[in-house]
Amino acid sequence: MKAASIRKALKVLGPGLITGASDDDPSGIATYSQAGAQFGLSTLWTALVTFPLMAAIQGMCARIGLVTSQGLTATIRQHYPKPFLYLILLLSFPAITLNIGADIQGMGAVFHMVFPAVSVSVFCIVITFLLMIIIIRYPYQKIASILKWLCISLLLYIIVPFMVDLRWEVVARNTFLPSMHFDKMSASIIVAILGTTISPYLFYWQATMEAEDMVHRRIVVDKKVLNGMRTDVNTGMLFSNIVMFFIILTTGTVLYPAGIRQIDTVDQAARALEPLAGKLTYLIFATGVLGTGLLAIPVLAGAQSYMLAETLGWTEGLDKKFAQAKPFYFSIIISLLVGLLLQFSGINPLKALLYTAILYGVTAPVLVAVILHIGNNKKIMYNNTNSWFSNFLGIITLVVMTAAASILIWFQLS
Numbered sequence: 001m002k003a004a005s006i007r008k009a010l011k012v013l014g015p016g017l018i019t020g021a022s023d024d025d026p027s028g029i030a031t032y033s034q035a036g037a038q039f040g041l042s043t044l045w046t047a048l049v050t051f052p053l054m055a056a057i058q059g060m061c062a063r064i065g066l067v068t069s070q071g072l073t074a075t076i077r078q079h080y081p082k083p084f085l086y087l088i089l090l091l092s093f094p095a096i097t098l099n100i101g102a103d104i105q106g107m108g109a110v111f112h113m114v115f116p117a118v119s120v121s122v123f124c125i126v127i128t129f130l131l132m133i134i135i136i137r138y139p140y141q142k143i144a145s146i147l148k149w150l151c152i153s154l155l156l157y158i159i160v161p162f163m164v165d166l167r168w169e170v171v172a173r174n175t176f177l178p179s180m181h182f183d184k185m186s187a188s189i190i191v192a193i194l195g196t197t198i199s200p201y202l203f204y205w206q207a208t209m210e211a212e213d214m215v216h217r218r219i220v221v222d223k224k225v226l227n228g229m230r231t232d233v234n235t236g237m238l239f240s241n242i243v244m245f246f247i248i249l250t251t252g253t254v255l256y257p258a259g260i261r262q263i264d265t266v267d268q269a270a271r272a273l274e275p276l277a278g279k280l281t282y283l284i285f286a287t288g289v290l291g292t293g294l295l296a297i298p299v300l301a302g303a304q305s306y307m308l309a310e311t312l313g314w315t316e317g318l319d320k321k322f323a324q325a326k327p328f329y330f331s332i333i334i335s336l337l338v339g340l341l342l343q344f345s346g347i348n349p350l351k352a353l354l355y356t357a358i359l360y361g362v363t364a365p366v367l368v369a370v371i372l373h374i375g376n377n378k379k380i381m382y383n384n385t386n387s388w389f390s391n392f393l394g395i396i397t398l399v400v401m402t403a404a405a406s407i408l409i410w411f412q413l414s
Contacts, residue, residue, distance in 0.1 A: 018299070019058060019206045020236025024157075024243045025296030026106035026289050027099050028196045030263070032244055035189050036251025037263050041174040043193065044252070047245035048175055050197045053400065055237040056393035057368060060375040060386060061203045062229050065210030067384045072207040073310035076370065079380055089307060091366060095359040096201050096304045100297055100335055101342030104128055107293035108343065110286045124343045127293075128336050135298055136329055139319050157243050157288050160250045171249065184411040191408045194401055195361025197244065203367055205303040206233070208310075212317065226384070250285075297336075305331040362409070365402040368394065 035043045061072060068075050076085050108124035115123075180186060210229065255263075302318060308331050309316035315325045322329050372394045375386040386394065 017232060017236040017239065018295075019202050019209070019233075020238070020240035022205075022292075022296040022299040023054075023197060023199060023202060023240045024247075025099075025292050025300075026103045027296075028244065029247060029289055029292065030102075030106065031189075031192045031196045032247040033251045033255075034263050035193060036248040036253075037255040038185070038261050039189065039252070040256040041170060041249065041252040042179045043189065044171065044174040044245060044248055045176070045178040046190070046193050046197075047241045047248065049178070049400075050194065050244075051237055051241040052393055053397040054198045054240070055234050056390050057198060057371060057397055058202065058206050058237060059230055059233045060371050060390060060394065061206040062210045062233050063226065063384060063386075064371070064374055064381070065207035066214055066225065066229060067381050069211050069214060070208075071211060071306050071310050072204050072371070072374075073307045075207070075374060075380065077311060079374070079377070080370075085311060088367065088370070089311060091363040092200050092204075092307065093304065095363060096300055097335060097338055098342070098359070099201070100300045100304075100339030102339075103293050103297050103300070104336075104339050105343050107290055110289045114283075114286060121343055124340055128340045131294070131297055131301075132333055132336055135301065135318070135332055136322050157246045157250065157285070160284055161246055161253060164250075164253055166249075166253060175245075182407075184408075187404070187408045187411050191361035191404045194404055195359065195364060197240070198364055198368075198397065198401065199360045200364050200367050201300055201303040201360075203371060204307050205299050208303070208306045212319065297339075301332045301335045301339075304335050305329075361401065362405045365398055365405060368398045368401060372398065 035046075064072060064075060070078075073085070073089075076088065104124050104127055105120070107127055108120040111123040111127075112118060112120040180190070214225075251263075255261075305328050306316055308314070309325075309328045312327075314327045316328045317325060320328070372386070372391065374380055375394070376391065378385060
């Protein structure tokens, strides 16, 4: 496909594509890699199950942003008790901050793997300050166009499985016939997969970006706009789940049969592939980590700053200049610096990524319940409340994530 054709296709898509692609960040890659290395292909079915669930929830968030012309946090602040809002922020902020730090650390480790003469810490510092400059220097429209192009880096993961021998009948069986084990390790990885796939920070980002996109395009919400939003969101979520599927497929096909069951760092996942699947596979995997990190960290930091700004009534927006929204941009800077400190804390990066995903999995049910309530509130959504099918998928999402989190807590306490 020519570059002009790609640009045309990306122009049609918007916040949904960026949200879906940013979901496959180093945290997601680490979680899916661990799932494949530890359990082989037995978790492939999760990609099939999570697609309609995450598409439904992200679609609700997008509709909330379009109809209310504001982010999810602002909507909660306006229509719900403040203590409830503070509780949600308290649940969300630690996971997002840890996610930022783990992604920075993971990218630094991969850069060090490619250029071993430079330490991981130096790369982490450079990445952090480079992202600060990009986020502060460029307006939202420019950042969005950069993020769309970074989405292409995720296509690299679809190539890798075709570079190794595959038994497609085994792949099909594990995709369409779910297999589960009732034990602590299995529960942890299922909650981690659910948490990194249906992540709370994506709820905030989706609603806010839809609201900002609507303001920039000066559109009136009608059936055509809602249908376009639905196409954008579904495309982004499908893209995300396809990449997830192929990462599990790659590590489950290459690492698991070789007896590599434990991946301790993100770069180790890439290194483990080199002797088994070739240097090109290893480089592709490493490049994907770097591309997705550059895509996801601005989304993570931006989502957290929007949440804080909407709670405290600050002037907000990535389309604003630094002088127009100093508190908003300072919160982004602080979140990146706090995340950078993870490199110097001695915390294992992959464990941090997995803990992040599990924390998301435990806290997400609360937010899903709130989103369902908002989506059905006529005082907020007027005539654009959820359809019965969206509610059906939303309730299933709530039940599945609550059950998985409850099982994990039960194993931790037993």
